C-alpha cells in the first residue's frame with residue numbers, strides 16, 4: 001500500500017480553531033508523502049446527544065464517522081488543552097467509537113494550549129485512550145504552547161513548530177504504509193528506532 005488513507009479529526013468546534021489549522025498542517029505533510037487525506041470537522045457531525053440512546057436510534061452521523069475512521073489506515077487526533085486535559089468534544093467522539101474503528105491503526109497526536117504548558121496533559125490522555133483501543137500511537141507528537149502568539153492570521157510563523165507538526169503527519173503516513181505492507185520486519189525496526197534518543201547524541 002503506497003497511498004494510505006489518513007484522516008485528521010479536529011477536537012474543537014470553535015470557529016477559527018487553532019487545532020483545526022494544526023491538524024491541516026499535519027495532513028498536508030501526509031498528502032505530500034502520497035497519502036489520501038481528509039480533515040474531519042466534528043462541527044459538521046451530529047454527535048452530541050443523550051448518550052445512552054439505543055444503538056438503532058443513534059444519529060446517522062455516528063455511522064458516517066465510524067465508516068470514515070474504519071476505512072482509514074492512520075488517524076491524526078487534534079485537541080485543545082481544556083482544564084488540563086483534552087476536549088469533551090473529542091472524548092465524546094472517541095466514546096462513540098471502539099476497537100472496530102481504531103484497533104491496529106496508526107495514531108498521531110497534535111494539540112494546542114492557550115497557556116505556557118501547551119497541550120501535554122491532553123496528549124498524554126489521548127495516548128492512554130489510543131493504547132486502550134489497541135491502536136499504535138506514534139512517539140512523535142506536537143504540543144503548541146501559547147498558541148495564539150505563534151499565528152499571524154492563518155499562518156503558523158514558528159518554523160520549528162511547523163516542522164514538528166509535519167513530522168507527525170509524515171510518521172503516521174510512513175508507519176501506516178509499513179504496517180500494511182509485507183515489510184513488517186522493517187516496520188518493527190523503524191518503530192523501535194523512531195524516537196530519537198537524546199542520550200545517544
Ligand SMILES: Cc1cc2nc3c(=O)[nH]c(=O)nc-3n(C[C@H](O)[C@H](O)[C@H](O)COP(=O)(O)O)c2cc1C
Nearest residue numbers: 012014017018019080081082083084112113114115
Ligand atoms: C474551557 C476551556 C478550558 C481551557 N483550559 C486550558 C488549560 O487548561 N490550559 C491551557 O493552556 N489553555 C486552556 N484553554 C485555552 C485553549 O487551550 C485555547 O483557547 C485554544 O486555542 C483552544 O483551541 P482552539 O483554538 O482549537 O479552539 C482553555 C480554554 C477553554 C475554553
